[in-house]
Structure formats: structure tokens, C-alpha cells
Amino acid sequence: MMRLYIPHDAAAIAVGADEVVAQLELAATKHGVSIEIIRTGSRGLCWLEPMVELSTPQGRVSFGPVGMADVPSLFDAMSSNGPHKLRLGLADEIPWLKRQTRLTFARCGIVDPRSVEDYRAHSGYKGLERALSLTPAQILADVTSSGLRGRGGAGFPTGIKWKTVADAKADRKFIVCNADEGDSGTFADRMIMEGDPFVVIEGMTIAGITVGATKGYIYIRSEYPHAVIAMNAAIAAAKRAGLLGSRIGGSAHSFDLEVRVGAGAYVCGEETSLLESLEGRRGLVRAKPPLPAHKGLFGKPTVINNVLSFAAIPFILDNGAKAYADFGMGRSRGTMPIQLAGNIKHGGLFETAFGMTLGELVDDIGGGTFTGRPVRAVQVGGPLGAYFPRALFDTPFDYEAFAARDGLIGHGGIVVFDDTVDMAKQARFAMEFCAVESCGKCTPCRIGSTRGVETIDKIRNGERVAENLAVVEDLCNTMKFGSLCALGGFTPYPVMSALKHFKEDFGPAPTRLQAAE
Ligand SMILES: Cc1cc2nc3c(=O)[nH]c(=O)nc-3n(C[C@H](O)[C@H](O)[C@H](O)COP(=O)(O)O)c2cc1C
Ligand code: SF4
Secondary structure: OEEEEEEOOHHHHHOOHHHHHHHHHHHHHHHOOOEEEEEEOOOOEHHHOOOEEEEEOOEEEEEOOOOHHHHHHHHHHHHHOOOOOOEEEEHHHOHHHHOOOOOOOOOOOOOOOOOHHHHHHOOOOHHHHHHHOOOHHHHHHHHHHOOOEOOOOOOOEHHHHHHHHHHOOOOOOEEEEEEOOOOOOOOHHHHHHHHOHHHHHHHHHHHHHHHOOOEEEEEEOOOOHHHHHHHHHHHHHHHHOOOOEOOHHHOOOOEEEEEEEOOOOHHHHOHHHHHHHHOOOOOOOOOOOOOOOOOOHHHOOEEEEEHHHHHHHHHHHHHOHHHHHOOEEOOEEOEEEEEEEEOOOOOEEEEEEOOOEHHHHHHHHOOOOOOOOOEEEEEEOHHHOOEEEHHHOOOEOOHHHHHHOOOOOOOOEEEEEEOOOOHHHHHHHHHHHHHHHOOOOOHHHHHHHHHHHHHHHHHHOOOOHHHHHHHHHHHHHHHHHHOOOHHHHHOHHHHHHHHHHOHHHOOOOOHHHHHHO
């Protein structure tokens, strides 16, 4: 029998994975070969999708990217385990994968995301098992000493957040998973929810046990229908297996989960506005304090963490805090699932210990631009992240190192631009994005962003450039220091970094661009 593994990941489906599956099934019928196709998550080598893996005695052999026209010859090659132009060799030996340190994504692309048994066969639920043998204080000690910091953007220590909720006195507490993933160039939350949903469930369950919460919600953006299906299926499977619901795993603890789907606002990723949305209201940012850890969902103490933060927990509990903290640099411990996107040759998910330089990630791992032109700028950390020029490519991937250069790593997304980019246009886009996505609660963001668009337009039209540049700078300062949340407060980062590092683009008729065309 021929056993194949083909991703059911949204990115793989978008480039034809479902059609390839259908064609392979037809080919098998035609040749009278019995075939089993297991739909996995993606390994994260997006430029090689759809990737097909053949089970062999030596391990899984990969082929990709597989187009419909390749199927007949591929089927013949796989039947005889012979050569083929798309053959990439043993999956585990592919250098792009081998160079990674996959702690959070260890199972993604390997297991069947619908099977609790497969998850368990790959060390799944070992973290929960250990957590059930510990006291909440012992779990907190592990999470704290692992050095894990929130992967949603702010990098806040997860152990401290959990302890605050654990210490709070209340009749009910909640766990909320932030799967709104609105940052440009990011897709790690989606990938793990589609490829290894049980790791998110396990992490949230451990959080529930630790802080004394019996109910959790996963707030997923509506643009992720495949992730919604995968998470709902995994929740149902975990319930059937007695791993969600009352007396989980035969213990005295109860924990239940529900998926909620957002309605498509970037600001609903901001934790307090997400809570408003979960409660059925418009996504308006709440003033802090009170912190969600004290008064969160329905006014109760709430742990709200990013998908990747929860997904890192099972490894920490299973292997010990030290095993996680041994990776990384400075105060950035463990690994970061970095997402390479934009105009890049080898786009995808690369999980590695903190500390690799931006240049290594873009040039070496990413292979430079897709267009083959020189890299001119990269935006790290989503639409509120700074633009870095080549001169800053020696910056190590680390929260503090980026902050020291007026940047942020955010959710780990890197978007690459070649030398045809117009950075004044990008600065305008940052202001426009803020104007469109502003929740409207505070003036610096609501009005400042619109004035920002108008002023940058004037600069681009060559109107009183020096004066208008000063106005943009002034607006940025007002937004940075006067906004209620980071949407208005961080929009100055892309704007000011574009101005600082690419000043030559601000003015009428950028001659550099005409030369590049
Ligand atoms: C405008 C805005 C959008 C945000 N979007 C997200 C998001 O999509 N996903 C996320 O996890 N955090 C997002 N955050 C950060 C959250 O407010 C919060 O810090 C995070 O969910 C906490 O989880 P963590 O500690 O695990 O990172 C956003 C923040 C702001 C200001
Ligand atoms: S900064 Fe913008 S998004 Fe944040 S509260 Fe103010 S208006 Fe709302």
C-alpha cells in the first residue's frame, strides 16, 4: 500500500493541494494501487507547497511543489520509489528544516491534526500529564523560569500574567486564546491551529488548571475558516477522549473550550477590544487598569495569551523549564516561530532560538527576494513594526535588540521589500492603515492618522516638504505618547523609521524609483 502525507493547510490548499490529492487518488484507482492519504499540517516550506510525502522504510520522502501536470510521472516515481525532478529527499534531511529548532512546531506537518492518538504517539499530552501531578505553584514556577514571554507582540512574561490571575480571588476565571493574528506577514497561529491543534488545547488546559479557570475561549479571525474547522474538530475529539470537560484525564479538574469567530477588525486583536468583542459588543479598546488579569472577560480574572504562547507550554511542562530556557539570548528565551513573507524567495515558517541576525534570516534562510532584485527594506513585527534597512541587518532577533534600534519583533513576521519600494508610500500606508482600523476611542489615533495621511500626501506632492515633514514628526509624537493603545501608539514606528532610514523617498518625483523601472 502507498501511504502519502499531504498538507490540508490553507496555504497548501490555496496552491492546489486538494486537486493534487484528487488526481493522486484517480491515478491510484487507474493503476489498481491501494493508497492512504493522510492530510497533515504544513511543514512550513511555503514555496514548495503543495508538498507530497511518501512513506518509505527509510522515512518520509518529499516531493514539491507538485502541480497537476506532475501527478502521472510522480505517481510512477513513487510507485517504484524512483527518481523524479521534484524529489527533495528525506523530509527530515531538507536543510531548511534541519537548521531549525522546532519545539513548538515539532509535530506540525507530521501528525494527523484530527487524531488525539497520533498527537499522543508524538509526545502529546505529556505536558498535561505532568501538570496534573504538580501543584499550581509548581507549574507557575516552571512557566516563569522557562522565561517564556508572550508571543502576541508585547513580549510580556507569561509566568507573571498567570500568577496574577492565579492570585486573584473570584468565583469564575477564564482563559482566552488570542487567535486574531492580524499582523501583516504572519501565519504561525493559523499554521499551528491547522497542523497541531491539540498543542493549543493542551497549553490552554494547563493554563486553566494553573489559575483555577474552568472555561476557555479561542477567538479566531473570520479569515481563518480552515483553522476554525480544525480547532472545533480537535475540541470535539479531546472531549471524546476525556481530555476536555469534567474530570479531565481522570483528575479532579474540569476545563472546557469553545471557539468564537471574529468579524474582521485588526483592533480586535488588542486584548481588551477582543474581550469586548467576545462579550458581543463592538471592538472598542478598554482603558487599563483594570488589567484583564484582574477584570477581564465578563469582569472576571482572565488569562489572555497568544496562540503561540499557549502552544509553547506543553514542551515546557514535558521537558522542564531549563530545556526551553537553554535556547535564546538575553531575556528572550526559547524559540520563536519566525514567519518569512513578502517579496522573499523562500517564504515560510522558520522556528529557531532567539539570536539569529535579521540578515541571516532574510538573505541566508529566506534566500533574498522572490524577484531577484536587491533587498531594500524589511518590516518586522506587523503593520506597527519599524522598517529596517540593510544597515541594520546585524540586529539579532531579540526583543531588547530590536527595541534598542526603535523596532519590535512583535509576532515574528518579517515582510521583505526589494529596491522598487517607495518608502514614502509605505509611510502613508501605515497612517492609512491606522485611520481605517482605529477603534475611534481616542483622538491622537482617530484624527492624527487621518492628518498623517493628508500630510504625507502633501510631502509626496512636493508641497512645503520641510514644514510638512516637521508636522509628520509632531503628529507621530502626539500619537506615540497620547494614544490609549498600541495601534495609535506604535503607528509612528513604521512612519518614523521610513523617514529616518529612507529620507530620499520623501519628496516629489523619487528619481531612484524612475531609475529602477
Ligand atoms: C492593535 C493591536 C492588535 C493586536 N493584535 C494581536 C493579535 O492579533 N494577536 C495577539 O496575540 N495579540 C495581539 N495584540 C496584543 C494583545 O493585546 C495582547 O498583548 C496579547 O494577546 C497577549 O498575549 P501574549 O502575552 O501571549 O502575547 C494586539 C495588540 C494591539 C495593540
Ligand atoms: S489608539 Fe486607536 S485603536 Fe487604540 S484606543 Fe485609541 S483610537 Fe482606539
